[in-house]
Amino acid sequence: MIQTEKFVFITSLSLMSLFFVAILGAGQIMKTELPGCLPDGKLFDEGQVIDLDPHTYQVYCVAKMWAFDPAVIEIPRGSEVDFYLTSVDVVHGLYIENTNVNLMAIPGNIAFAKARFKEPGVYRVMCHEYCGTNHQYMQANIIVK
Ligand code: CUA
Numbered sequence: 001m002i003q004t005e006k007f008v009f010i011t012s013l014s015l016m017s018l019f020f021v022a023i024l025g026a027g028q029i030m031k032t033e034l035p036g037c038l039p040d041g042k043l044f045d046e047g048q049v050i051d052l053d054p055h056t057y058q059v060y061c062v063a064k065m066w067a068f069d070p071a072v073i074e075i076p077r078g079s080e081v082d083f084y085l086t087s088v089d090v091v092h093g094l095y096i097e098n099t100n101v102n103l104m105a106i107p108g109n110i111a112f113a114k115a116r117f118k119e120p121g122v123y124r125v126m127c128h129e130y131c132g133t134n135h136q137y138m139q140a141n142i143i144v145k
Pocket of ligand 1: 066093128131135136
């Protein structure tokens with residue numbers, strides 16, 4: 001009986017040490033990053049559009065009942081945009097017409113998509129996940145000039 005207890009104790013201790021070393025190795029050697037907030041560490045307090053250079057943008061989009069923040073995004077034709085999306089309340093969706101961008105906005109999670117807007121015009125952004133009584137009004141616009 002004592003032998004069995006020793007075996008179980010040593011095995012669990014070895015496994016815990018192995019997992020601890022594996023976590024350290026993943027972080028230090030493989031440079032694995034745990035899921036976090038924004039790449040720059042800022043919280044999603046409000047939506048924002050960051051102009052990296054004249055044709056490269058980062059959009060931090062916050063979905064909430066029942067709107068997208070920012071509601072209007074204006075960019076020049078040919079722009080490449082990185083979209084980072086989250087939700088502050090329930091699960092929403094984000095679909096940008098005439099693009100491949102189709103994301104889920106999940107509280108506590110950040111979804112990512114990249115799109116290039118070659119043609120000028122107004123690209124409607126719609127919520128495609130039923131999120132409450134005003135779901136059908138949850139829209140935004142991307143104006144490409
Ligand atoms: Cu948000 Cu439907």
